[in-house]
Amino acid sequence: MLREREKEIIRALQAGIPLARRPYQVLAEKLKMSEEELLAKIEDFLEQGVIRRFGALVRHQDLGYTANAMVVWEVPEERIEEVGRLMAAFDEVTHCYQRPARLPDWPYNLFAMVHGRTPAECREITARLSRAGGVEDYRLLFSVAELKKSPREYFQTSP
């Protein structure tokens, strides 16, 4: 469990690192701690995996990757681990999760985000993945519109 003090630090960090010469000093002052303590705390969070990555979150549509599809497969329960690991090993797959099927309406239990430069390329990649995994039943769900994207603000209200 996180202590209240750690939650305060997380609240301060999640707004982002300021564009100032001594950005950690700026944040540390607000938190009434030393810059050194704050830097050590960030390293701790990284080591514990509380912070997964410390860097820039970039909108990659601006960097040449334009298409992505959410792909869902219907995989027999006894093969899901094998197939999940296999799909995850592909570079074009950024996310790969097992989720519950909801029968009869929704038989799909393996989900992946597949990235390509065009929708056609996403379809080709998906066909290749499906052949490799030996699974025939799948759908590609292309996004038509982004309705919301905003990072979670953590610990804004008491539980």
Added chain:
Amino acid sequence: MTLDSLDRRLLNLIQARFPITPEPYRELAEALGASEEEILGRLERLVADGVIRRLGPIFDSRKLGYCSTLVALKVPSERVEEVAAVVNSFPGVTHNYLRDDRYNMWFTLLEETPARLEATLKEIKRRTGITEILNLPAARIFKLRVNFDLGEE
């Protein structure tokens, strides 16, 4: 906007890891053979233009004790805008996409406790009147690569 070679080198560098040292921008400037002013100026522009969405920590929501799920709704096409407004009004909804499928609205929901997650879902159902809804929490994660910014969950 167009990115020049220094922009790209800078973005590559800070996507992987931003320096956790007293003068991080000076350190980046040295690594790229530019001045600290130049780097700060470029970062300001990249943030203003929306290329950089955020600079700093990406938290692991599970390690923070949060629980998450992926939810799909079947929304009649003429109600998409109105239903999206309700769904998006919840701070726990971090991503919401319209997709070309019979289940056409897909959003991720992140809450501090399972009880709050259930309460938010119930409230979304009540306020939208949508009954065809799939609640699909992850049973297992095979891969999660966040360098590609498409969903933190």
